[in-house]
Amino acid sequence: xxxxxxxxxxxxxxxxxxxxxxxxxxVGAGDDCALVAPPAGRNFLVLKTDCAVEGIHFLRRAxxxxxxxxxxxxxxSDFAATSALPQFALITLIAxxxxxxxxxxxxxxxxxxxxxxxxxxxVGGETSSTRGPIAVSVSVVGFVEKNRWVSRRSGKVGxxxxxxxxxxxxxxxxxxHFVPRIAESRWLTKNxxxxxxxxxxxxxxxxxxxxxHASKVGFEIEMENLPLNRGAKIGNALSxxxxxxxxxxxxxRQSKRLLRSWRQKFPRLPLTRxxxxxxxxxxxxxxxxxxxxxxx
Amino acid sequence: xxxxxxxxxxxxxxxxxxxxxxxxxxVGAGDDCALVAPPAGRNFLVLKTDCAVEGIHFLRRAxxxxxxxxxxxxxxSDFAATSALPQFALITLIAxxxxxxxxxxxxxxxxxxxxxxxxxxxVGGETSSTRGPIAVSVSVVGFVEKNRWVSRRSGKVGxxxxxxxxxxxxxxxxxxHFVPRIAESRWLTKNxxxxxxxxxxxxxxxxxxxxxHASKVGFEIEMENLPLNRGAKIGNALSxxxxxxxxxxxxxRQSKRLLRSWRQKFPRLPLTRxxxxxxxxxxxxxxxxxxxxxxx
Numbered sequence: 067x068x069x070x071x072x073x074x075x076x077x078x079x080x081x082x083x084x085x086x087x088x089x090x091x092x093v094g095a096g097d098d099c100a101l102v103a104p105p106a107g108r109n110f111l112v113l114k115t116d117c118a119v120e121g122i123h124f125l126r127r128a129x130x131x132x133x134x135x136x137x138x139x140x141x142x143s144d145f146a147a148t149s150a151l152p153q154f155a156l157i158t159l160i161a162x163x164x165x166x167x168x169x170x171x172x173x174x175x176x177x178x179x180x181x182x183x184x185x186x187x188x189v190g191g192e193t194s195s196t197r198g199p200i201a202v203s204v205s206v207v208g209f210v211e212k213n214r215w216v217s218r219r220s221g222k223v224g225x226x227x228x229x230x231x232x233x234x235x236x237x238x239x240x241x242x243h244f245v246p247r248i249a250e251s252r253w254l255t256k257n258x259x260x261x262x263x264x265x266x267x268x269x270x271x272x273x274x275x276x277x278x279h280a281s282k283v284g285f286e287i288e289m290e291n292l293p294l295n296r297g298a299k300i301g302n303a304l305s306x307x308x309x310x311x312x313x314x315x316x317x318x319r320q321s322k323r324l325l326r327s328w329r330q331k332f333p334r335l336p337l338t339r340x341x342x343x344x345x346x347x348x349x350x351x352x353x354x355x356x357x358x359x360x361x362x
Numbered sequence: 363x364x365x366x367x368x369x370x371x372x373x374x375x376x377x378x379x380x381x382x383x384x385x386x387x388x389v390g391a392g393d394d395c396a397l398v399a400p401p402a403g404r405n406f407l408v409l410k411t412d413c414a415v416e417g418i419h420f421l422r423r424a425x426x427x428x429x430x431x432x433x434x435x436x437x438x439s440d441f442a443a444t445s446a447l448p449q450f451a452l453i454t455l456i457a458x459x460x461x462x463x464x465x466x467x468x469x470x471x472x473x474x475x476x477x478x479x480x481x482x483x484x485v486g487g488e489t490s491s492t493r494g495p496i497a498v499s500v501s502v503v504g505f506v507e508k509n510r511w512v513s514r515r516s517g518k519v520g521x522x523x524x525x526x527x528x529x530x531x532x533x534x535x536x537x538x539h540f541v542p543r544i545a546e547s548r549w550l551t552k553n554x555x556x557x558x559x560x561x562x563x564x565x566x567x568x569x570x571x572x573x574x575h576a577s578k579v580g581f582e583i584e585m586e587n588l589p590l591n592r593g594a595k596i597g598n599a600l601s602x603x604x605x606x607x608x609x610x611x612x613x614x615r616q617s618k619r620l621l622r623s624w625r626q627k628f629p630r631l632p633l634t635r636x637x638x639x640x641x642x643x644x645x646x647x648x649x650x651x652x653x654x655x656x657x658x
Contacts, residue, residue, distance in 0.1 A: 096576070097576070098513075099441060099444040100408070101506065101511055104400040104406070104407040110397040111397070111503070114395040115452035115453070117499070121493050122491055150395060157411070160497050194413050194418055198495045199493060201497050205411050205501035207407070207503060280392070
């Protein structure tokens with residue numbers, strides 16, 4: 067059956083009654099707005115929106131379950147970069163009326179599965195028809211303690227640079243199945259002082275300059291130390307994008323203890339020192355080969 | 363110049379440094395997530411997302427300023443329906459790389475103007491390219507006092523039904539220039555007990571059945587009393603959609619005082635009693651001609 071035959075009301079009815087949510091949700095999907103309990107105590111409210119567009123972030127032939135998973139996990143990866151905990155999500159689905167209802171149901175199953183992985187409640191959403199490709203926007207609201215949030219702006223000259231996991235070649239499979247590094251990020255800010263952090267979505271060659279620029283410092287990378295996925299080369303690690311690993315800067319004084327504790331806590335996920343932050347004036351490799359740039 | 367020639371980074375740089383925001387914003391656009399102060403006191407957090415798609419909610423030839431205005435005001439109209447106050451907005455812009463940068467700048471001017479009208483801070487956003495039409499998603503976060511929120515679910519048999527403003531024919535001009543009835547809604551819940559409320563976006567013929575269905579009651583309308591825009595007929599009031607007026611249900615005991623106070627407070631905006639809620643079993647006109655139905 068196509069969306070055109072089902073109609074928006076019945077589609078939303080079918081999708082929304084399957085959304086479980088916790089007791090922090092007073093009014094969920096189905097009313098004009100969602101009403102939820104604000105974060106307790108002296109925390110910041112954390113807001114992030116991200117999108118997944120057919121032909122850009124996924125192909126039409128991709129499994130709808132994977133598309134839902136990825137659409138939810140993309141903004142959650144930004145929560146990881148902020149060391150924040152996600153709580154509530156809003157979904158906007160823009161799809162042609164010729165879209166199969168089965169595709170949409172499977173897509174929502176992927177969203178729900180991803181949300182459940184991090185105890186996120188899907189509290190609302192909107193659908194619209196379009197004459198173009200499918201586009202999904204997911205907005206996430208959560209919180210972070212005032213003494214634990216991390217931005218990309220506070221890297222310091224002399225900081226060591228670390229990346230989690232392995233880089234390059236994510237487009238082959240991982241980009242549809244990644245798990246945002248929220249647990250790892252929360253552990254980091256609980257046990258160490260992290261100066262600056264960003265998630266690698268556009269590729270190290272784009273995201274590292276972003277972090278350095280925001281921190282008003284330069285950087286140097288030991289290319290030979292980049293942790294590579296099987297089959298990936300240095301160029302892939304710099305340019306492929308979609309790794310959704312964490313890149314962070316922290317004081318070299320704690321690096322030894324950090325690496326040792328990490329290995330005990332996350333024995334299956336590598337943590338690698340890949341370089342350091344240096345004065346802006348000393349930058350010798352300002353022109354990394356770029357990652358994925360939208361509109362170019 | 364086209365987006366393709368400018369690139370995402372420079373586009374965001376240009377747009378984001380023009381975003382003013384209040385002191386409740388700790389980290390605004392430009393970092394992985396936005397960090398803001400949660401609502402004070404015993405309030406609910408209010409969340410809403412909505413979208414505007416080229417060819418559906420606006421035409422390509424529409425003024426980009428108007429498109430930005432409408433994209434921001436659509437979710438704010440849901441805040442009006444909830445009697446909530448909006449505070450923060452996140453923008454997702456999905457546009458082809460052939461889009462003129464001038465269009466995007468003007469579109470953002472429209473967003474900023476609409477946000478400023480209700481003291482909303484734009485705290486983040488995302489852009490993506492697409493091979494299809496322009497699509498915009500706006501998510502808004504705010505708050506409402508626990509004793510003032512209104513849903514569409516609590517209408518009672520015997521309630522009078524009111525609409526603000528005039529209905530029908532909005533597509534000619536008003537749909538790009540409307541002002542959400544937030545001030546009116548806040549005044550209503552401060553001074554009266556409002557049982558159920560919804561904003562008229564799809565048309566009275568769709569939105570009233572939604573309110574009645576959610577409240578588990580029926581309704582009857584005095585068609586001859588419908589307040590019509592100039593040139594609009596009853597059919598337009600029921601089916602055109604895009605009115606963005608409020609429809610609400612409240613006890614008939616306060617109707618006289620409500621109408622009198624309203625005229626004093628909002629002398630230029632009509633408030634009209636259009637009918638009442640009745641038992642579901644007594645419904646005599648269940649088949650209103652419909653409003654705008656997505657995917658049909």
